Amino acid sequence: MGSLTQHKLPVIDLTEENLKSTSDSWLTICKNVTRALEEYGCFTAVYDKVSVDLHNAVFHALEELFDLPTETKVQNKSKKPLYGYVGQIPFIPLYESMGIDDSNTPEGIQNFTKVMWPSGNESFSETLLSYAKLAVELEQKVVKMVFESYGVQKYYESHTKSATYLSRVMKYRGPKEGETNLGFVSHTDKDFVTILHQNQVDGLKIKAKDGEWFGVELLPSSFIVMAGEAAMAWSNGRLHSPHHRVIINGNEARYSTAQFSFMREIVQVPEELIDERHPLQFKPFDHLNFLEFYNKEENRRLECAIRTYCGV
Numbered sequence: 001m002g003s004l005t006q007h008k009l010p011v012i013d014l015t016e017e018n019l020k021s022t023s024d025s026w027l028t029i030c031k032n033v034t035r036a037l038e039e040y041g042c043f044t045a046v047y048d049k050v051s052v053d054l055h056n057a058v059f060h061a062l063e064e065l066f067d068l069p070t071e072t073k074v075q076n077k078s079k080k081p082l083y084g085y086v087g088q089i090p091f092i093p094l095y096e097s098m099g100i101d102d103s104n105t106p107e108g109i110q111n112f113t114k115v116m117w118p119s120g121n122e123s124f125s126e127t128l129l130s131y132a133k134l135a136v137e138l139e140q141k142v143v144k145m146v147f148e149s150y151g152v153q154k155y156y157e158s159h160t161k162s163a164t165y166l167s168r169v170m171k172y173r174g175p176k177e178g179e180t181n182l183g184f185v186s187h188t189d190k191d192f193v194t195i196l197h198q199n200q201v202d203g204l205k206i207k208a209k210d211g212e213w214f215g216v217e218l219l220p221s222s223f224i225v226m227a228g229e230a231a232m233a234w235s236n237g238r239l240h241s242p243h244h245r246v247i248i249n250g251n252e253a254r255y256s257t258a259q260f261s262f263m264r265e266i267v268q269v270p271e272e273l274i275d276e277r278h279p280l281q282f283k284p285f286d287h288l289n290f291l292e293f294y295n296k297e298e299n300r301r302l303e304c305a306i307r308t309y310c311g312v
Ligand SMILES: O=C(O)CCC(=O)C(=O)O
Pocket: 168, 170, 184, 189, 196, 198, 204, 244, 246, 256, 257, 258
């Protein structure tokens, strides 16, 4: 049955220029951001710090990366669960991805680059690092806004210090005749906040709370900001971590980047977010241990892994 609601993802202008010139107060914008993350679990952020040139450079760099032989790409490995190469999976044949740990630091990028190009690739490293730093800025801006709107800004600094970033870079090739167009299966992110960006090929689908799936169209200056299960637990269930998947229509390859934030320190619900109307829903948890838990075969299909892991 079709729904009467035509969902459209909220679009929030987070450019410096808009934040300076809008008649809305800072707190109003913070509340709009938080409301979008409560209602849809994500929104489209307009953010022009990533120039069109940098956007183009990132996706050229990713074409060069994915053109490497599979034997090289599978060398992207990590001790951490879910951090390395993913691809060659029969039920999602279009999908391939690699993880760059600490992508916002020169060391993180270099560690990745030297595995892919043992003799170095300065332009790849520079491009990806510049991009990751700006994506982290966007993530931190959004997290600050959420903390302020909940009146818990006093925890913002320690939260930021605890955050580490993983960039997952992805390629979805166009489907061949008769092949599935499912790019990636429905899932929720397991991190705190994800920043998604893509080349000119759309494909991301979001599941609204009423169960309806809807598509997202993105410009080079727009990013999807999405709450992961860790943010949902931290907010004591206020923020929504949405199911999403990727469907590829047409033959053009889609490239995208997902920047995930993971916490080094124990994550816990601020006491300000617990009261009679909002009793504690999640015990304090270790983010990396949660990933280990989710990585186990028997836990991969849980409806809400974080609730099973540390729900009260
Ligand atoms: O490619 C995309 O737009 C989404 C990727 C995604 O959902 C993920 O890596 O968790």
